[in-house]
Amino acid sequence: MEGVDGTDGGDVATTADEASSTDSPASSVTTTPHMFDSMCVGSLAHPAMLPPEILFAIFSYLSAVDDIKTAMLVCKAWSRCAVELLWYRPNLHSIMSFVRFNQTVSTTADALYYPYGRFIKRLNLNSISKQADNGFMHTLARACGEIERLTLSNCQDISDDGVIPLVTANPKLLAVDVSHLTKITDRTVLAIAKACPNLQGFNLTGCASVTDDVVVTLAQSCRHLRRIKLFDCALVTDRALDAIADNCPNVMEVDLHGCKQITNAAVTKACLQLHSLREFRLALNPAISDDAFLYFRDDALFESFRILDLTGCNQLTDASVQRIVAFAPRLRNLVLAKCTRITDRGVLHITKLGKTLHYLHLGHCSLITDSGIAALVRGCTRIRYIDLACCTQLTNAAVEDLATLPKLRRIGLVKCVNITDEAIHALAQRRAGALFALERVHLSYCTNLSLMAILSLINAYPRLTHLSLTGVPAFLRPDLTQFCRPAPPEFNQHQQAVFCVFSGQGVVRLRQQLNRVTAEHRHMVLGQQLHDRQALPHNDFEFLDDEDEDEVEELNVAMDDQLGRPGMFLSNAPQHMLPEIVRGALAEVFDRPRPAPLPAHLAAPAGPEIRLMNPAQETVNHHIVRPSIDANREMDLDEPGDDTLTAPAFDGLTPPGNVAG
Known part of the structure; x- marks a missing residue:
């Protein structure tokens, strides 16, 4: 059987036995192969005698x-101590590891040096579901008897007949996860309730056949139950929640998504009686209304409350928000998604949570x-995650306020x-004063965004790991969507066509592609501008004014940046050498193969002007030909640094031949 790294535990144990037959002080200790014996402590000076x-x-x-x-x-x-540590939590990460594990635990105890199954305390079969x-469950039931945490999530081929023998053989179970086992019925819950009196956590997510009766029995x-998840257990009613409130005073987590x-009455009772x-989580429950929270006692205070999820409880109003904040002043995560009656007044009540609110x-x-x-933003300065999807009245002003949050990591x-x-x-x-960099940004269907704006964002946050731009026209191009992750298979044809989400290395490759182009x-x-300037007659350089000399210096600084080394500033060179210097710079920088023009179906007219640096630092260049400016698309790439050239806009679609000189 594999240990934590996939090594056969039995072989290693046998090797350890052979090693112990040497003249080591520990070799004189008499032991039995299947249990820890009392050690004869003749001298604790040697580590083996501990x-x-x-x-x-x-x-x-x-x-x-x-x-x-x-x-x-x-x-x-x-060896006895180390083998127990290796088998404490077997790592079943592959089919091969599963096969070797199965072979070992299937072997009779007499044929093994150690009872490996008895060392297992935590068993997770999710990776080999x-x-x-x-x-396989029957095999585990024969080999294992000390399991404390059992995870069987997504094992669709396991039913009551497989789970019941295993949980019955392991009465020390503290946590059981049978989420999404669609074949599980009330029989399994009753068996666990009977065999595992010390159970503290039970996850029944997606077990739609579970009823009120067995939850009451449980x-x-x-x-000692502390966590119970009944996500999508549609047959559960107030009876189950009332039983939990009456019999399990130490419950910390209840999921009734x-x-x-x-109903409201059961919610009120649970809040008042479950002090821990x-x-x-009460998401997607249309029956929950203000009455669930408006009738708390005046002296009620839920200081242990940290997370409250009311997604889709669309009967809730600002009045509920006011009561929740008053009685749970230490809420850290508050989810009111799709509570469509919440207004700015409700948000004002939320601000009373102050620095405790993170999500x-x-x-x-x-x-x-x-x-x-x-x-x-003024009241809750420690927000790390905020989702404002489909808040259609928000404008740039709201985002500018959110940008001042120093710990913001995720924004939707x-x-x-x-x-x-x-x-x-x-x-x-915001990166200059932010304590934490943005990690996830969701901008899908924000159709007014351009390539250069997003480039400024991803350049500002090198730790960005997720960027969603689904439905943003500027990014629905093959040269960019090639870096997207695949669309979910359940999406229809249109959804897959506009899907555009970059994750992990996809963000890195998108950044590299946009910066390269x-x-x-x-x-x-710059090459065209330098080419135009070298074509001037020799004597024309004698008439350069101060502004022209500044422009030449700008060109040279930009050239210096591209070359990555100190260069010669044209304004410091003798005037009769200027044409030769320009020719040398052109040869050094631009004498390389030009990129092929984009296909005609991707080409578009040249875009508006874009200032490639901070406009406050930019030196205005009056001698560069610019296309007409579309005020609706003009933007600044706020990248601090040296002054540089003003160039025609780059929207990623303009073929090289269409660039204005």
Whole structure:
């Protein structure tokens, strides 16, 4: 069987036994192969003579599996402690590891040096969910008896007949996860309630056949229960929640997402009786209204409350928000997505949470305006995640306020159709004073965004790992979508056509591609300008005024940046040498193969002017020919640095031949 790294535990143990037959002081200790014996402590000066509990604690600090395996080869005393540590949580990460694991635990105990199955305390079969079946469960039931945490999520071939023997053989279970096991029925829950009185966590997500009766029995039998998830258990009603409130006073987490038969009365009772409750999820329950929160006692205070999810409870109003904030002043995560009656007044109540609020989801709360966001930013300065998807009244002003949040890491602005490049530049500029860099940005269906604005954003945040731009026309191009992750298979044809989400290395490659194409565009523009200037007659350089000399210096600085080395400033050179210097610069920088023009179907007319640097630092160049400016698309790439040239806009679509000189 594989240990943590896939090494056969039995072979290593046998090798350790052979190693212990040497003249080591520990070789004189008499032991039995299947249990820890009392050690004869003749001299504790040698590490091998330490009690097993101390050795196990010491070995637990070894992070490398190879180090633990090496410890097994020292002597029998070390081997027994190290093998238990290796088998404490088997790493079943592949089919091969599953096969070897199955072979080992299927072997009778008499044929093994160690009872490996008895060392397993945590078992997670999620990675081999397609291979696990009822037969494998029976094998585990015979081999394992000390499991404390069991995860069987997504093992679709496992039913009651497989789970019941395993949980019955492991009465020390503290946590069981049978989420998305669609074949699980009330029989499994009853078996766990009977066999595992010390159960603390139970995840029944997606077990649609589970009913009220067994949840009541579970609550009455497992009074140490601390976490229970009944996500999408549509048959669960108030009886189940009342039983949990009456029998499990230490419950910290209750998930009733999609349990549409839960009513206001049961919610109120749970909040008042479960004093340790930290996380309460009631999402997608249209029956929940203001009455669930308006009738708390005046002296009620839920200081342990940290997470409250009310997604889709669209009967809630600002009055509920006011009561929730008053009675749970230490809320850290508040989810009010699709609570469509929430207004700016509700946001003002949220601001009373102050620095404790880290996560806020207000998606589809379309009544919220820039004023509410401005108040929120002033009151809750430690927000790390905020989602304002489909808040269609928000404008650039709201994003500019959000950009001042020093700890902001994730922001969602999906379908905020009024957002333009100005808002994106505000986010890009915040990095100077931000304690944390943006990691995830959602801008899907913000159709007014351009390539250069997004480039400024991804250049400002090198740690950005997720960028969603689905439905943004500027990015629906083959040369960019090649870096996207695949669209989910359940999407229809249109959704797949506009899908544009960059994750992980996709963001890195997008950044490289945009920077490369932008640099090539700038090279061509500068080359054309230098070419025009070298064509001037020799005597024309005698009439350069101060502004012209500044312009020449700008060209040279830009050239210096592209070359990556100190260069010769044209303004310091003798005038009769200027043409020769220009020719040398052109030969050094631009004498290389030009990129091929884009295909005709990707080409577009030259775009508006874009200032490639901060306009406050830019030296105005009156001698460069510019195309007409479209005020709706003019933007600044806020990148601090030296002054540089003003160039025609690059939208990534203009073929090289269309650049204006």
